[in-house]
Amino acid sequence: MRAIARSISQCRSALQHQACQYSSGFVRRQKLLTNTYSGFVYKHANNAEFDIFQRPRFSVISRALSIDAAHVSNGVADENRAGPLVEYERRIAAGELVDGDACQVGTLRELQRLYDELVQSADACRLDRYTASAKSGRSRWLWSRFIPQSSSSPVKGLYLYGGVGTGKTMLMDLFYDQLKCSWRKKRIHFHDFMLDVHRCLRKHKGVEDPLEVVAGEISDDAILLCLDEFMVTDVADALILNRLFGHLFSNGIILVSTSNRAPDKLYEGGLQRDLFLPFIASLKERCVVHEIGSAVDYRKLTSAEQGFYFVGKDLSGFLIQKFQQLIGEHEAGPQEAEVVMGRTLKVPLGADGIAYFPFEELCDRPMGAADYFGLCKKYHTLALEGVPIFGLHNRTAAYRFVTLVDVMYENKARLLCTAEGTPFELFEKIVTISDAQQMAPRTSSRSRKNDDSGLCVDNELGFAKERTISRLTEMNSKEYLEHHAATIGEKSSQEGAIHDKTVQA
Numbered sequence: 001m002r003a004i005a006r007s008i009s010q011c012r013s014a015l016q017h018q019a020c021q022y023s024s025g026f027v028r029r030q031k032l033l034t035n036t037y038s039g040f041v042y043k044h045a046n047n048a049e050f051d052i053f054q055r056p057r058f059s060v061i062s063r064a065l066s067i068d069a070a071h072v073s074n075g076v077a078d079e080n081r082a083g084p085l086v087e088y089e090r091r092i093a094a095g096e097l098v099d100g101d102a103c104q105v106g107t108l109r110e111l112q113r114l115y116d117e118l119v120q121s122a123d124a125c126r127l128d129r130y131t132a133s134a135k136s137g138r139s140r141w142l143w144s145r146f147i148p149q150s151s152s153s154p155v156k157g158l159y160l161y162g163g164v165g166t167g168k169t170m171l172m173d174l175f176y177d178q179l180k181c182s183w184r185k186k187r188i189h190f191h192d193f194m195l196d197v198h199r200c201l202r203k204h205k206g207v208e209d210p211l212e213v214v215a216g217e218i219s220d221d222a223i224l225l226c227l228d229e230f231m232v233t234d235v236a237d238a239l240i241l242n243r244l245f246g247h248l249f250s251n252g253i254i255l256v257s258t259s260n261r262a263p264d265k266l267y268e269g270g271l272q273r274d275l276f277l278p279f280i281a282s283l284k285e286r287c288v289v290h291e292i293g294s295a296v297d298y299r300k301l302t303s304a305e306q307g308f309y310f311v312g313k314d315l316s317g318f319l320i321q322k323f324q325q326l327i328g329e330h331e332a333g334p335q336e337a338e339v340v341m342g343r344t345l346k347v348p349l350g351a352d353g354i355a356y357f358p359f360e361e362l363c364d365r366p367m368g369a370a371d372y373f374g375l376c377k378k379y380h381t382l383a384l385e386g387v388p389i390f391g392l393h394n395r396t397a398a399y400r401f402v403t404l405v406d407v408m409y410e411n412k413a414r415l416l417c418t419a420e421g422t423p424f425e426l427f428e429k430i431v432t433i434s435d436a437q438q439m440a441p442r443t444s445s446r447s448r449k450n451d452d453s454g455l456c457v458d459n460e461l462g463f464a465k466e467r468t469i470s471r472l473t474e475m476n477s478k479e480y481l482e483h484h485a486a487t488i489g490e491k492s493s494q495e496g497a498i499h500d501k502t503v504q505a
Contacts, residue, residue, distance in 0.1 A: 084175040085112040103293045104167055110158060110290045111175040114256070117155045118179075118224070124154050126252060127183040127223055152286070153223070157255035159230075159283060161262050162292030164470040168258035169228050171292075175256070176226050186222035189410045190230045190257075191369045191403070194237050195340075197244065202341075211240060215247030223252055229406065229467075230259040232267040232276070233399070233460050239272065242279035249286050260467055263289055269433075269459045308416040309476045315418040316385055320356075322416060323383045327351040339374030347379075353488070355379040359386045363400040372407040380413055380488055387419035391429040392456040398430065399461060402468045409471045414484045423472040429455050432462035 085108040091097040122128060160168050176187045188196075197214060204210040218225070225248070232238050245255075259266070263283050267276050310318070323332070335350035345367075349356035355375065362372075362384065375382070390398035408415055419426060436457045474480055 082178060083112045083115040084108055084171070084178050087178055088171075088174060103162075104171065107160060107167075107171055107290060107292050108174075110160075110288065111171060114155070114158050114288075115175065115178060118254070121155050122183070125223060125254065127185075128180075129184045130182055151252050152249055153252045153254045155254055157257070157287040159255070159257050159259070159263060159287040159289045160292060161259045161289070164260060164467045165474075166292045168292060172226055172228060172256060172258050179224070183224060184222045185224040185226070187226040187228070189228050189406075191406065191410070192373070193227055194234075195370050195373070197240070198236075199340075201240075211243050212247050215244055215251060219248060219251035219253050224254050224256065227255065227257040229410075230257045230266070231261065231464065232270070233464075235271045238267050238270055238276045242276065242282065245279060245282060249282065255283075255287055257287070261463060262291070265463075267460075308414065308481065309423075309472065310418045311420070311422060312418065313420060319383060319385050319416070319418050323349070323354065323356050326354050326381065326383075326416070332356070337375050337378045340370040345371055345375060347375075350379065353379055354381040354383065356383040357385070359384055359388065359397075359401075362404060363397045364394075367400060369403050369407055372404050373411070376407055376411040376413050380484070382408065382413060382415055382417075384415065384417040387417055387426060389420045389429065390426055390456065391454050395430075395456050395458060395461065398427070398456075402461070402464050405468050405471050405475075409475060412484060412487065414481065415472075415475050423469040427465035427469060430461050430465050431455055431457055432459050433457055435462060 085105075088097070088104075088108050118125065118127065123131070160172065162168060173187070176185070179185050197218075200214040200217060201210050204213045207213055232241065245253075248255075261268075263280050266280060267273055270276065308322075330351040332349045332351040335347040335355070336344045337347055337350075337355070339345050347355045348358070348361065355378075387401065388394060388397075390401070405415075407413075421428075436455060
């Protein structure tokens with residue numbers, strides 16, 4: 001019987017792997033379009049002029065491929081090679097990706113190295129979910145109750161960091177897509193990951209060490225954990241990360257992460273950061289740290305013929321008009337959206353997957369990522385009225401706006417908004433301590449008294465603003481909006497087909 005069960009397990013693993021290889025051939029990415037800078041002034045019906053935000057577009061920068069990268073896809077011995085670097089070259093040759101730069105190729109070599117090590121050490125890392133014995137797993141757990149054990153992975157992970165728009169997420173997704181379907185793997189945004197952790201901690205409240213239980217559940221589900229946009233701003237997250245990842249690394253977790261910040265810069269200036277420092281040391285020990293040094297923001301290599309970001313004041317009536325155009329014949333009215341832990345969020349106006357909010361109701365109230373995720377689950381488009389210029393007086397609202405944009409971008413949602421300035425102008429008064437010191441030594445103080453120029457000196461926010469500006473820019477692009485419209489159209493067609501089948505039945 002054991003032999004029969006083993007044979008069935010091996011067959012199922014083989015079929016899963018074959019299905020993965022077959023489906024991966026259909027993965028496609030949209031080629032980025034490039035043009036020159038353009039902008040125009042939108043003229044309202046009542047002759048009040050205001051700018052519709054347009055962004056610069058750059059010509060494609062040609063890349064000279066390194067010899068090492070070229071050798072991967074050439075030669076008889078390399079014909080059966082697989083991995084992110086091989087797939088990257090194939091997609092560029094097929095015209096599916098814009099030509100990258102030497103910094104991206106260097107990062108891909110690191111990802112390819114990790115991929116090759118994982119393939120060679122798959123058994124030692126217990127990656128395959130079908131060959132891993134559940135019984136042996138229970139035995140390890142039982143013995144760990146009596147004898148302290150550590151089973152750190154023989155393969156180090158990878159921590160990628162660099163400026164905004166340098167392709168970190170795209171490169172990690174490229175790596176993740178090449179992994180076998182049968183492996184225990186998970187790709188998740190850091191915001192989502194921490195929300196899941198806190199949700200599980202509440203579920204296991206009262207247990208002697210809930211973090212150990214949560215870490216066990218995470219590692220049972222995935223040995224290879226890919227976290228996108230690693231950024232620690234919350235003191236509650238900072239205080240649990242060291243112990244959580246201590247358990248995870250001991251369970252054999254392999255971490256692949258992207259971030260805008262180097263490990264030593266994580267949670268810089270945060271409350272009780274001394275308790276967070278051991279996590280940084282552990283992160284550097286268990287991961288190869290690699291910087292993407294590209295100075296190109298690939299999000300800006302898109303066109304922006306028509307946008308949904310309007311600059312001006314007193315544009316409430318105009319935004320309502322645009323909102324009505326989007327919902328068409330549907331009737332708008334107050335609605336509710338379920339967010340987290342059974343709570344609901346009141347939506348002032350909503351219809352046909354589109355929600356309308358004044359800025360104050362979303363960002364001047366005590367809300368967080370969980371609320372915004374719940375909103376994006378129900379609505380594919382958000383109309384936001386009156387985004388202000390950020391400074392010292394509304395720093396908390398700026399933090400929430402950054403989180404909102406992150407969540408919308410991750411969920412591929414569409415933003416229709418009016419604002420007092422372009423994305424760059426919104427955050428012009430938000431600076432880091434080092435930036436403030438260069439401008440004038442005394443403005444580096446966080447004191448309101450010394451902040452005569454209206455600058456808001458905040459390291460975390462000053463660093464996060466670049467990502468937000470870049471994402472707002474891309475979300476306003478023609479490519480992003482066309483992709484969003486195509487996705488909504490496809491979803492509507494599927495729902496219509498399901499409805500027709502239900503009616504016929």
